[in-house]
Amino acid sequence: MSTDIRTHQCGRLSLVSVTLTAMAITVNHLYTIGPAAYALGAILVVLPAALLLWFNRTAGRIAFVGYVLMSVWIVVGFGAMKGFWGTALRLFLGTFLSRLSASFPKPPIGTLGFELSGMLTFIGGLFVLYYAYKLVEAQRVVTHTRARLAISAVLIAATMVGAYVYNDRDKWVAPRNGVVKIGVIVPTTGPYAILGNSFVKAVEMAKEDLKDTKYRYELVIRDSGPDPIKAKDAIQKMIAEDKIDAIVGGISLIGQMTKPYARAARIPHLCVCTVTSIGDGAYNFTNIPSPQAEGALWVREAKRRGIERFALITQDYPSINNHVKALKTEAARAGLVVADEQTFEADITDFRPTISRAEASRPDVYYVEALNPGLDRLAQQLSDAGVHNVASVVAPSLSERPDLFEGAWYTDSNLRELAFKKRFEDKYPGTRFATHMMPYAYDSVNMIVAAFERGENPAVYLRNMQTYEGTAGTLMKEPSSGNFGSTPAVWVIKDGKPMLMH
Amino acid sequence: MSMKTFIRVVVALIIAAVLGATYLIVSANPDATSPSGVPSGFVH
Numbered sequence: 001m002s003t004d005i006r007t008h009q010c011g012r013l014s015l016v017s018v019t020l021t022a023m024a025i026t027v028n029h030l031y032t033i034g035p036a037a038y039a040l041g042a043i044l045v046v047l048p049a050a051l052l053l054w055f056n057r058t059a060g061r062i063a064f065v066g067y068v069l070m071s072v073w074i075v076v077g078f079g080a081m082k083g084f085w086g087t088a089l090r091l092f093l094g095t096f097l098s099r100l101s102a103s104f105p106k107p108p109i110g111t112l113g114f115e116l117s118g119m120l121t122f123i124g125g126l127f128v129l130y131y132a133y134k135l136v137e138a139q140r141v142v143t144h145t146r147a148r149l150a151i152s153a154v155l156i157a158a159t160m161v162g163a164y165v166y167n168d169r170d171k172w173v174a175p176r177n178g179v180v181k182i183g184v185i186v187p188t189t190g191p192y193a194i195l196g197n198s199f200v201k202a203v204e205m206a207k208e209d210l211k212d213t214k215y216r217y218e219l220v221i222r223d224s225g226p227d228p229i230k231a232k233d234a235i236q237k238m239i240a241e242d243k244i245d246a247i248v249g250g251i252s253l254i255g256q257m258t259k260p261y262a263r264a265a266r267i268p269h270l271c272v273c274t275v276t277s278i279g280d281g282a283y284n285f286t287n288i289p290s291p292q293a294e295g296a297l298w299v300r301e302a303k304r305r306g307i308e309r310f311a312l313i314t315q316d317y318p319s320i321n322n323h324v325k326a327l328k329t330e331a332a333r334a335g336l337v338v339a340d341e342q343t344f345e346a347d348i349t350d351f352r353p354t355i356s357r358a359e360a361s362r363p364d365v366y367y368v369e370a371l372n373p374g375l376d377r378l379a380q381q382l383s384d385a386g387v388h389n390v391a392s393v394v395a396p397s398l399s400e401r402p403d404l405f406e407g408a409w410y411t412d413s414n415l416r417e418l419a420f421k422k423r424f425e426d427k428y429p430g431t432r433f434a435t436h437m438m439p440y441a442y443d444s445v446n447m448i449v450a451a452f453e454r455g456e457n458p459a460v461y462l463r464n465m466q467t468y469e470g471t472a473g474t475l476m477k478e479p480s481s482g483n484f485g486s487t488p489a490v491w492v493i494k495d496g497k498p499m500l501m502h
Numbered sequence: 503m504s505m506k507t508f509i510r511v512v513v514a515l516i517i518a519a520v521l522g523a524t525y526l527i528v529s530a531n532p533d534a535t536s537p538s539g540v541p542s543g544f545v546h
Contacts, residue, residue, distance in 0.1 A: 088520075091524060092523070092527075095527060109527065109528055109531040110528075111528070112525065112528045112529075115524050115527075115528050116521060116528075119520060119524050120521075123517055123520070
């Protein structure tokens with residue numbers, strides 16, 4: 001076969017492999033850069049085709065070198081880096097290593113389309129390499145044997161595997177100048193002001209309680225604000241500029257924003273949040289009773305009180321919806337009947353039609369959960385309507401008018417010792433002790449401190465931890481899970497104040 | 503079956519196995535992480 005015919009054949013097959021790989025690259029990049037991926041795809045398809053056409057017509061050296069360089073870009077930039085390193089090694093080697101030892105994080109795994117297109121980018125890259133080599137060989141501009149090429153490819157792949165294993169392992173690094181910076185990110189303004197300010201005081205108390213530590217601990221406190229989109233700036237600044245070593249955060253909306261940044265920075269993020277998917281078990285961990293635990297206890301208490309039917313009046317909000325979902329599951333299991341169910345938006349002011357409808361369903365108890373100002377508005381209007389048989393999960397402890405909930409019972413975080421709450425209130429007389437989060441905020445700081453004092457990478461320390469004796473009782477975590485669970489308790493509002501029942 | 507066909511079948515089987523394994527790994531992790539969670543250019 002003549003050189004020209006062989007060159008044309010190899011060129012055609014090479015272009016087919018380049019085009020198919022460019023399609024996989026385009027799909028893969030749609031997930032990360034959006035519609036701009038189409039422009040990338042067009043460049044990767046049109047430019048090699050034009051260069052090959054030019055070469056076929058003129059046999060020019062520039063066109064040939066240009067085409068080979070495009071192939072090299074696809075093989076190295078996309079096939080090797082994005083496909084092999086970024087997808088194949090992450091998915092297969094990363095998952096294997098994380099099962100082998102807690103020193104390796106569980107890799108993040110995307111949607112099926114994203115991962116399959118990443119794998120096809122890698123496989124396509126191999127075909128592009130093969131046919132580009134055949135094309136170059138047909139032009140007789142290489143003198144290497146195929147065996148030498150194969151050995152070189154295997155050596156490069158083995159080096160990449162070794163580099164991935166080395167890079168993937170989380171190692172202990174002593175803090176710079178003996179100072180550990182703990183970032184604290186919660187909203188201290190807006191509807192979360194009570195929780196956020198109380199949270200900040202709890203972590204400050206934890207820091208002040210530290211005695212004789214090997215390292216010095218500094219808190220870098222940032223107000224995320226209530227808007228998760230704006231919170232991104234505060235999170236990014238804290239990691240990139242303040243160079244924090246760990247994060248303690250609160251509120252699920254903010255925790256969801258913090259999660260990818262903590263992972264990218266490879267620092268632990270302990271979030272006092274109810275949305276369990278935030279806890280990836282690699283760098284992100286949640287630390288609060290789960291909605292399931294709250295729901296199970298609520299139903300048990302309802303049964304103990306002889307309740308058979310209940311009405312739900314709740315704000316449409318992620319963590320509240322999670323509580324309601326878990327509660328309904330537990331209630332169905334125990335044979336309790338949901339007599340009526342209504343959700344409302346944050347800006348509603350007139351609850352009278354809602355209350356009338358719920359009353360008509362004749363429930364034994366009204367389950368109420370919302371954030372302020374809606375919570376206290378609803379409580380006031382329930383009281384005006386003569387409805388006092390109210391129950392909840394957490395909500396009354398967030399009310400600015402707990403007297404409106406007089407007699408209401410609810411589940412909330414437990415406290416190992418009430419002395420902790422008293423000490424907090426004595427130390428910060430102007431700050432409300434929000435039981436829902438405070439013990440966990442306090443414990444989260446101490447967990448991070450314990451890791452550094454032991455000289456362990458804090459993320460690895462948290463991955464390995466399965467129990468922790470905290471201020472809210474024993475915290476427990478399944479191996480490889482990212483959620484520390486604990487048992488909540490039943491509280492009641494008596495004389496306008498929360499009182500722990502059992 | 504010629505050697506060339508045999509090699510093509512083996513390569514096709516390997517690709518199918520790799521894609522199948524990818525599907526299994528993704529299915530075992532229901533909480534898909536958004537790959538675009540962190541903007542590009544973010545530096546720790």
